[in-house]
Amino acid sequence: MTRILLTGAHVLASDALSAPFADILVEGDRIAALLPPGTAVEDAARHDASRRLIIPGLVNGHTHGHGALSKGAGDKWDLALLLTHAPWISGGRGLEEKRLSTTLNAVEMLKKGCTAGFDLAFEFPAPSVEGLNVMAEAYRAVGLRAVLAPMVADLTFFQATPGLIAALPEPHRSRAAGMSMAKADAILQSIHDAARDWSHAVHGVRLGVAPTIPLHCSDEFMTGCRDLSERFDLPMQTHVAEARYQAGGGEERYGTTLLAHMDSLGLIGPRFSVAHGVWLTEDDLATLATRGGGLSHNPGANMRLASGIAPARAAIRAGVTVGIGTDGSSSSDNQNMFESMRLAAFASRLWDGATEDDWLGTAETVRLATEGSARLLGLESGVIAAGKLADLVLLDLDHINWSPLNNAANQLVWTEDGSAVRDVMIGGDWKLRDRRVLGVDEAALAGQAQEAAERLAALNAPTREWCETIAPMVACHCRALAGRFTRAKRLLAQ
Ligand SMILES: [Zn+2]
Known part of the structure; x- marks a missing residue:
């Protein structure tokens, strides 16, 4: 040895x-x-x-490997607009682009002091065994640890957002209505097949599962993900209550909070962590703590997308395992955990009426970004x-x-x-x-990244044009939906 x-x-x-x-x-x-x-x-x-x-080593509690190729793609986008633009910023990816983007993400994390990340990895229209394997190989080549969780949904953003398709004028309504994800069974089968034959865990890359956003997943699909998580011991992470329009959409669809609905389906447990959780309520935090779940606090993305500030202190007080993440580079737009720590500590000071007891101190923040995030990944690291x-x-x-x-x-x-x-x-x-x-030729990587970005920009140009046309209509609809989540339910810092 x-x-x-x-x-x-x-x-x-x-x-x-x-x-x-x-x-x-x-x-x-x-x-x-x-x-x-x-x-x-x-x-x-x-x-x-x-x-x-x-x-x-810092541990990134929430990222997206596919985001690295689209860093800097947007400016004044909130989450609804990011999701509107997702088809062109992440579209047209073949196996080599998937490997490349994940490699870029892993290299950036490594160079900025991060040794592991919880990666919600996207493939359209469904995850594939081949795609998950090349992304795992990318982490192994760089040498970074990861939970690689296929980010999945059986509903599109348009189907998922209450009233959105009806709010679009023709011909956009028909186009949006005609879009679809792969069938739920096919998606679950892919994850099952990947999990059954997964060979990367001994090399530090563990498979996870990520039903991406509760509104984007039918109940049957979410319980299918839950069953895979239990059967193969897969860490599970979901974007829950990231934006206020989603909290409003949850009220409208379920009559409960998003997290309460997921809990009623049996998804919330020790393998489960929330990404973001900006609009979680006190009751949600109590549920999360009782079930042994975690929270990745991603203040950079939350500020960039004007989502709000996640109740990190209230989550800690409730007994939730809290880590810190960057989110993907299509919404943050870097993989700098030092910046995430700084923003987490800053954000904790912005709650109205918060006192020093509510603020995140520096040593505490470092521990969230190391020990805390490591617990979300199930890693025995984060402390010397x-x-x-x-x-x-x-x-x-x-x-x-x-x-x-x-x-x-x-x-x-x-x-x-x-x-x-x-x-x-x-x-x-x-x-x-x-x-x-040591494991990657960085100069060659930069050349491949530029070449891929230009190729994808040309390929996705028609899609981009349509997304830009409908973006103002989507923004208007989601703003109205956000208003349905009342301030009275909003969690206070204390
Ligand atoms: Zn995310």
């Missing part, structure tokens, strides 16, 4: 409140021991980590301690972000932007050295 001794570094303590000098002994894929500086260890390769701050996975990020203390080092947690959240990330180890193996990704 390989033994590596990292010497001379500041090491972030498990409570993230301090970063004393310590040596770290790594054996195989795990941390074997935290040792006093200078401890003699035989049969271990020494790695001089002086002038480094070692932190646990004996027995944990050796997923470690080495920050350069000679970088301007750390000149000088005053307080590790404060600077991780307030100052660091990913640019001081120098080396990353995942499972005891180096994946980033001196800022270079």
Whole structure:
């Protein structure tokens, strides 16, 4: 078994409140021991980590690998408009584009200090065994851990949003009404087949399942996803109450909140996490906590799409496992968990009437982005301690972000932007050295990305034109729907 001794570094303590000098002994894929500086260890390769701050790898609680090829596609889009434009920003992808986009996403995460991500991966009109395998191979090539969860629905955005098709004038109404996803049975069969033969888990890529948005899934389809999750032990994640129009649509369709409806179908449990949850109620949080579910707080995407602020503090108080995520690059538009931490801490201060007790502190925020997110993925990582996975990020203390080092947690959240990330180890193996990704030719990757973006832009141009035509009508309808979710039900910070 390989033994590596990292010497001379500041090491972030498990409570993230301090970063004393310590040596770290790594054996195989795990941390074997935290040792006093200078401890003699035989049969271990020494790695001089002086002038480094070692932190646990950040874990991205919510992302989309397919989003990387469409970073920067939009500007003044809320969620309804993002979904309206989805057919052209994610359309026309073949297997190689799926591999490419996932690789881009994984490389960006790695270079910005992230060692694992919960990826809701989209294929249209249905997930395929081949597609899931190439995306898993992309993570393996970069060396990042992932939960790869096919993001699925049996209803289109137009079918899913109450009253939307009827609100469109002809000929757009007919076109929207004529769109469809693959049949529910075929989608569930694909996930079943992928799960039955999944070979990537031992290499750090676990299969999950993601019924994408409750309104976009028939009840039978959601229970089908639930059954697959139970049968194959698949982590499950769903965008729940991300935007207010969805909360309004849930009231209209189910007569309950979205989460209450999912709970009535038996989906909410320890394998389940909510992505976003901006419009969850107090009762929703209590249900989520009681069932052992989690929440990925993605403040960057929520601000970018004007969705609101997720009740992270209230979720923590309710006993929900909370992690932090970036969301995909079609709505965030980067994979920078340092930025996500900073925005989470900032957002917690914006609740009307919130006091310091309600704000997220820096050490607490770091723990959400490490331990918290790791729990959403079911990973034994997120803290530097004996027995944990050796997923470690080495920050350069000679970088301007750390000149000088005053307080590790404060600077991780307030100052660091990913640019001081120098080396990353995942499972005891180096994946980033001196800022270079070891498993991928980054220059070739950039060329492939540009070529694919141009090819896809040409291919999807007619679809784009139609999406842009109907976008104002969709925006108008969804704004009215949002008004049906009353403020009285809105959760308060306290
Ligand atoms: Zn998302």
